[in-house]
Amino acid sequence: MKRTTMLMAGAAVTALSAPALAEEAAPANAGSPAEEIIVTGEKSSRTLQETVTSVAVVTTQRIKDENLITIQDVYNRTANLSETYGSTGFTIRGINNNGVGSGGNAATATVYIDGAPIPSRALYGGPTDLWDVQQVEVLRGPQSTIQGLNALAGGVVITTKDPSTTTWGGDARVQWTEHNDRTFSAAIGGPLIQDELGLRLSAERRADRGIIKNVTRDEYNDELKALNLRGKLKWTPQAVPDLTAVLSYNRVRRDGGYVYEYTRTDTEDFYDNRIAKGNRESEGNIDSDIAVLNLSYDLSGPLTLSSVTSWNKVDVRSVVDTDGTPEDLQNIANFYHYKTLTQEVRLNYDGDRLSGVLGAWYYRRKGDTEANSNLTMNTPTGTISNLLFNSGLMSEEAAQQLSNAYAAQLPAIPLHYESDAPEKVETMAIFADGRFHVTDRFSILGGFRFDHEKNRYTAETLAAFTGTLPAPNALGDAYAPVVSVINQGVLGLVADASSARASNSRTFDAFLPKMGISMDWTPDLTTSFTVQRAYRSGGSSQNPARAELIPYDPEYSWNYEASLRSQWLDGRLTLNANAFYMEWKDQQVTAYFSGGQYDYNTVNAGESHLYGFEVEATGELNSVFDLYASVGHVRTKFDDFILPDNSTTTDDLTDTQFPYAPRWTLAGGMNAHFDNGIIANLNASYRSKVFTGIGSDQSNFAVGGRTVVNAKIGYEMEHWSIFGFARNLFDEEYKQYTFASRNQSILGKPQTFGIGMEMHW
Template sequence: MRLIAYLLCTGTLLAATPCLAQEVPASTQETQPDDIIVTGEKSNRTLQETTTSVAVTTPERIRQENILTIQDVYNRTANVSETYGSAGFTIRGINNKGVGAGGDADTATVYVDGAPIPRQALFGGPTDLWDIDQVEILRGPQSTIQGLNALAGAIVLTTRDASVTDYSADGRILWTDRNDRTFSAAAGGPLIRDELGIRLSAERRADRGIIRNVARGGYDDSLRTLNLRAKLHWTPRSLPGLDVKASYNRVRRDGGYLYEYTNLTTPDFYGHRRSTSDQPNRGYIRSDIAVLNVGYEIAPRLRLSSVTSFNRAATLAQTDADGTAADVQFISNDSRYRTWTQELRLNYDGERLSGVLGAWAYRRSGGLDANNRLNIATPVTTIVGLLQRGGFPAAAARQIATAYATALPQIPVRYSADQPLLVKNAALFGDGRLRVTDRLSLLAGFRYDHEDNRYGAETIATFNGTLPSPAAFGAAGTPLNLAVNAINRGVLGLVAQAASARASNARSFDAFLPKAGLSMEWTPDLTTAFTVQRAYRSGGSSQNPARATLVAYDPEYSWNYEGSLRSRWLDGRLTVNANVFYVDWKDQQTTAFFGLNAFDYNTVNAGKSHLYGGELEVQGRLNRVFDAYASAGYVRTKYDRFDLPAGSTSTVNLAGSQFPYAPRWTLAGGINGRVGAIAGNVNANYRSAVFTDVGTAQNQARVSGRTVVNARLGYDAGRWTVFAFARNLLDEDYLQYRTPDGLRGIVGDPQTFGAGLELHL
């Protein structure tokens, strides 16, 4: 925190230096909040007119800070944080997969040009930021506008459009001292001037990696990616008012797993990252996205739009679950999804009334094909009960069970599963504002949402090892020998119980999600607003792996109360925006255990919680040389109740604990400067300590806060720019996760230096 304050103070002092402020070009930060159009709410309002808490990353900022991936944006945004490497993110402390480790629906969705991306592809899918026009992170529920999977918020990426008037070409080469190479290019222009334009872009990245595998050789986190995109833009003269955009995006990724472990037993493991896994830790993504966006201006203030998207994503995630050089456990999850969406919108932008009415249809099909080798801790308590029912005294049963667990501490299982999924969603929605007076506006919205989902499962489980020999415990026919024979049969029975023939559950859900609020424009430069809205996450069915049964669970709901401030000061040179919120959340989907073994669990509705906090974002032009920006996020999360169903043997009580990966403070700030052709940026981001687990003992799963500083300095000659950059400039050592045994962990990105060359023609 002190570091960010230091950066901003430095910028203020530099701004006061008269000799640097004379006869130099304006600051590189040319985009102001009044110029930024927020598209995520589908009404195309400026940032200052938007009451939702939205953080916008512009092309200027992407270039100034050398931002490469969506994960870089997470780390620079107030009240947003990444989790488990690139596996996911939180918005206002809410994990995009849910906070209770239960349920299948997401709480937040990433969209690329209107196409929703499956969360299984987010660790390396079409979310890199080359040729991206804008990134919007909408914090807080978007259930009225976005509907499906938007209880926590939404992330909207918009790629650069094709021009029908001007030709342009862009290129970039990046190199780092970590043997990471990136080659990017884009070009486009009119095929038919003022009517039809095209833009093509491509990016190729080759990263050697930094986690050396001493068992297999090579690097666990090496990476190869290819991202190709083509866009057409058609504005026919024969149909004035018609605007058609079509795009196709193809991504191929071969790299490390969703997250990569480093052995923490290695001396100086921050500087010497090693792993000993005998099996590959890899993540493969094949993604194809097609989007057709058609708009027609019916009248000067009335517009009809249609957005159609198709997304085909396949991921293969493989990891050595034990992390040792022995061939013990291996996980291989192959997921394939096809997603189709269709949205129709009617936008009206009148002097008093403005807003959108729409209809939405969604279909996602596919599923998971798992082929794993796992070890299950031998259930001593279950064996004791089995022996006591067979007539053994309690003390003798405990002694025999302990001896058996010494001979077979873990039950090796080969487990494969086919889990098909079909989700169909349809909705009607509306969102608008009515100016009652020149200052006071009423805000209102609704969504009627209907979902049908079908979840299926077919599993095969076989014992994958050698059972203890009864003869080692006693001669044939003796009670001890017979007891071990019975235990062996019980172990095989536990494994066999996890196998099941194909079964499926179909569920249907309906939800009405209202929104209401007031907005007051006190002056042309000062507006406040207050809104209340309901958010929703659908229910479904989950498989209990140990019992091979499908168990239904219900939806969860939240009420969200939010206030906002939008303000400009010093003749528009300073912008100060803020949001505060309170969320009341009930029927939360979480995981409950039922006692057979470590895999005897399924999703239940057991949690109730609340959270509150706020975001502050400041941007200012200090003078003609410098501009500065800063953001701060604060959130408090807490489980109020945790009521498990009868029969649950879960020992973890979530009541009183905080959400995992919900940092209390997230701070970020930066300074841009330009003198002649020399342009530079220094930025820093801070995340306070987080818990990587839940429950009253979560202090044992705490990782400390960290501050990361980045910088870029370049010579901009107009058509070309050469620059140097540093990531984690001060070489901050930090962990994102530590395994319960403390032997392995996810280590934060190291200090990295690099250089680049950009061309803009």
């Protein structure tokens, strides 16, 4: 972290001592306020400075300056946002997008692309890449009033570039890294009918050789081939001058390694010599198709009527060799199929005193999760010895000796596991969000959402023993009857993992209010305070041992937040901040019953709180240099963990922290655009230590903090540019997750150098 601080300080000194030639060549409008950023994620077109919600905005210019390729690049450079287990997800303010208590089916944060919600299983590749993207908005804190479903922690809103109806133009980019990661990108668009109908087509092809060599299969586990195609039509009919219609279609095909890849840590210099030994092929294939129709009609004066219809279909195939050895011991194969339809209708009003939105929302998701895996369980010597002793067959010491001898014959129980879990979620809601100016300076903020959800979950599992049981006389003829009993117990343990088809429907109603106040102290200084309720829907959880679907209830939270929006030095410096406190009740966690390995299901048992802040600043030093920086801090804590009386779960989460919740996230960077065409960017991000697991022993699952520095330098003319870039410039060695007992870790990305070229016309 000290190195990063010194680097940023050095960059600032360099900027302040820029060549006099650059100062003399500054245009007449140097130092003028930057173009206003419009935030769309709250369904109203407010500027960033007018938006009370804590929102980090990544513009097209920043995507270009920092050479951002995937949404994970945004996660790693934003205050109080963090990547989790490989690229499987993210945390906002310490809250995992799939929940923090390892229970429940609903997400806590959703990624939207042009208004279409993307299933979390598809977030690690394809539709969230950043080529031809106009803007990325990270909304931190509950968005349940506006976004509703799956937004207790926040949301990520990605907007792609619209077609032009006036002029033709295009963009192209080629990038190549030392690790043979090749990306070819292109976009072209313009008017099919002048000033009325525009078309934009974009494509990106990525071919990455990978960096984790599988020495057993003689291939790279993390090899990737991906194709992202998008087409958009924009229609502004002259016959209906107040109507705008935008139709988009996005098709992604990703063929590559698993969602995350382990590296062996029992080899020398494993950061620079990343190997794997699994005998099975690693797959993480995604097929996604997304269609969105966005209609907007200016009714009269301040009123606008909008409609957003989205449909997406996602198929994911995930296969991984989980034992990580040349032996054929374990592999997991999961298949996810989702179809999602949404319809939203909004009426926006933007008057002198009152502004806001009133809307209705419909959401339907049908999905199916299938598993076809080969697994192993360690032979439960404790369970066997207790059974022998409690049945009176032998003494406690003899029972322990016999169970250990049995485990020497069968150290692990191999089984084949199949499951099928269809689901259907249907949600309807009405919502409102607005601002009323009581005076020219003082405003009242308010809103609500009434959400009605009906979901249905079905589950069926089948487990079969695939090994060879010890012969009854394997421990001697005298113990043959006892070994036969143990063998039957092993088969019964495997049978417990099977459950007949069960189905359960649940219905929930939630009222989610929001209220607040805002004060414009000066045209450039505003403070606000808001209170709002958020929720995560309930559902049903399969208990395999009991062949039942057990219902669980929703989670609820109250969020209290203060915000500061300010601009200084005639708009050249922007300083924004948010501070928050959240109380969270009825959290969904996994509980075990009766001591059985498969006797578990989701229950509402957790209560917690979290608090912290984000501060973000951007500044223009002169016509050449601009700086930006952010800092985020969050503290999370489970306050109570009250399980049902019949639960045998022994791990109390009280006083523990959320997984993947770094207390500190810092980021900053500097851009330089010289008049002679030289361009440069230097940026750095820091994430403090995180716990990759949950529970009272989470200190055993800690990975240290890391500082990553990236750079880009190039030469830019009006229609083309050439550049070189470095990711992880100082080759920071860090882990995202470690599996110490198996000598495997998910490692951070290594030092990487590359070159690129762009064209614009």
